[in-house]
Amino acid sequence: MQKWILTATAAAVLTALAGCNSDSSDDPATVAPAPTPTPTPGPEVTTPASISLSLLGRYRSGVFGESAAEIPAFDPVNRQILIVNAQKGAVDILDASDPAEPVLAKTLTTADVAPGAVVNSVAYRDGLIAVAIEAADKTEPGYVGLYDATTHDLLDSVMVGALPDMLTFSPDGRYILVANEAEPSDDYSVDPEGSVSIVEVTDRSLGTVRTATFTAFNGREAELRASGVRLYGPNADIASRNLEPEYIAVSADSTTAWVTLQENNALALVDIASATVTDVLPLGTKGYGVSTNAIDASDEDGEINIRAWPGVVGMYQPDSIASYTVGDATYLVTANEGDARAWGEDNDAYWAHDPADAENAPGFVEEFRVKHLVHVGGFDRRAGDDLPPQLRQLAAGALLNAETFGYCGATAADPGDCRADDMLGRLNISWTEGYRKDADGAPLLFDASGTQNPTGDRLMYDTLYSYGGRSFSIWNASAEQVWDSADAIEQYLASDECRLGNDRSIPCATYFNSGHDEGDAFDSRSDAKGPEPEGLTLGKLGDKTFAFVGLERMGGIMVYDISNPQAPTFVDYLNSRDEWSLDPETNLAAAGDLGPEGLVFVSPEDSPTGDALLVVGNEVSGTTAIYRIEQIAE
Secondary structure, eight states: OOOOOOSSOOOOOOOOOOOOOOOOOSSOOOOOOOOOOOOOOOOOOOOOSEEEEEEEEEEEOOOOSSOSSOOEEEETTTTEEEEEETTTTEEEEEEOSSTTSOEEEEEEOOTTTSTTOEEEEEEEETTEEEEEEEOSSTTSEEEEEEEETTTOOEEEEEEEEESEEEEEEOTTSSEEEEEEOOOOOTTSSOOOOOEEEEEEEETTEEEEEEEEESGGGTTOHHHHHHHTOOOOSTTTTOHHHHOOOOEEEEOTTSSEEEEEETTTTEEEEEETTTTEEEEEEEOOEEETTSGGGOBOOOSSSSSOOOBOOTTEEEEOOOSOEEEEEETTEEEEEEEEOOOOOEESTTOHHHHTSOGGGGGGOSOEEOEEEHHHHTOTTOSGGGTTTTOOHHHHHHOSEEEEOHHHHGGGTOOSSOOGGGGSTTTTTTOEEETTSSBOBOTTSOBOOBOTTSOBOTTOOEEEESOEEEEOOSEEEEEETTSOEEEEOTTHHHHHHTSSSOEETTTTOEEGGGGTTOOTTOSSOTTTTTTTTTTOEEEEEEEEETTEEEEEEEETTTOOEEEEEOSSTTSOEEEEEEOOOOOOSSOTTTSHHHHOOOOEEEEEEEOGGGOSSSSEEEEEEETTTTEEEEEEEEEEOO
């Protein structure tokens, strides 16, 4: 029997009729060159009282778990969807002239730019397709390719920074901005510098490439850490190598960009005209010790247990970001997914590496379960299994602050029931944060009795840092939080109002916090990042702005009216996964859409049907889903 601990009333969902579910062949159809279509007259621009999603069409790649559908873009002139297919390392071009029956028309490869290169991101504007291209060796500089949207011919290409992970056109169309994530090699032997490339677009070609780097912050690492920016792991004292750009939002006037630095839990502020990173803005943490920020922290308690956990915080660590304006003010919307550095985790040599020589370990893994962190027997019981050598170099074990964690039985020398599987034991946290330090940042050591002792060998954790905020947030232009969805997503998924499937008939609570690659997997993601909001896009209908937020693990799209940044309201949730009890890998055709990664809003005036649409790339099911956005009048 499930135990329900609900700390807030879940918002009621608007019911909607499910749309047609049309699947397409994996093979390219024979499609004649598209003529310039006659635009379908759109409806008179009005402001809806509300909106509702229904599935209109779906293209299936037929590939499970290989990221065969990730980031979408939409070309309204040729009526085509551009979808990044990481499994092919290319862009699939879908004919969406009939969105209920999308078909694969062509696959755009990038071998003409660089051999062995793969595509990470795609964007469309004014007859042009821009593609972010990762080099065969991801630590080497990547490329931006520019293609004609009708002929799909390569027009131009330029070199940018290492691992260009996301790109976007500026609103004025003058620039393509590229987030060069610059991840290290798996053994950390190479760690390139993160950057943001600003590429001029002129005359259907690419002009000057300017690079906004973080080198000006080298030597200011202590200042950044003191402000709350996470600099950690190898090269923690070289800001330009430790900061990793992920996703970009641009101001309406095309002068400023905000770039998520996901692992660093911060945003970079970029002046576009000078191609300069002007500031790195920390995002802070979300305290799970209050009832409005409650979470379910265990995947093995057999129940829905949403409650407050004093001493536990979430690092927002957003993936995607978007901007919009209200009046004269710019606001930023983030999907607070969370992410850990986990390099070398599949390399036995990393786990076997001598902690005394941790600086030369072939990798770095920061994630650790609470139950393993604070075991009274210390760390060595995990040696050779999942004990990071860098953690073992710091100390032989760890304790919990009894004043904070006394509620779950912690004493100075013993974590008590805090490490139990139905308490905090299963929760994945970062061992790099939360332990007590001296003024120079070195760990203060304690003996096994919990007494501070310079000759001791135990860390003392005052706070446990988990990944992501299990939410989406709105921030002002200075990265000050205006609003956060708090615990609303998990509370809604646990509520009686929430329903799954295209006919909205399956109780969400039956599959609460499920994993996107599993069958009947109740509660399997509670110990990690919960429903894991990752992708988002914004859409304007009349005078209202709506946020569409994809839940990567639980699946489905949440819709909020964010017209008032201080008081967004829940509007709808649709999860188009219809089969939940069977293994999706062997029952892919029946499963539906798994793992929404990227989303794009199509306005009524750009839509082939005259209705607003939402296009979603689902990385696990390899499906591209097209949703109709029904506008509901008063």
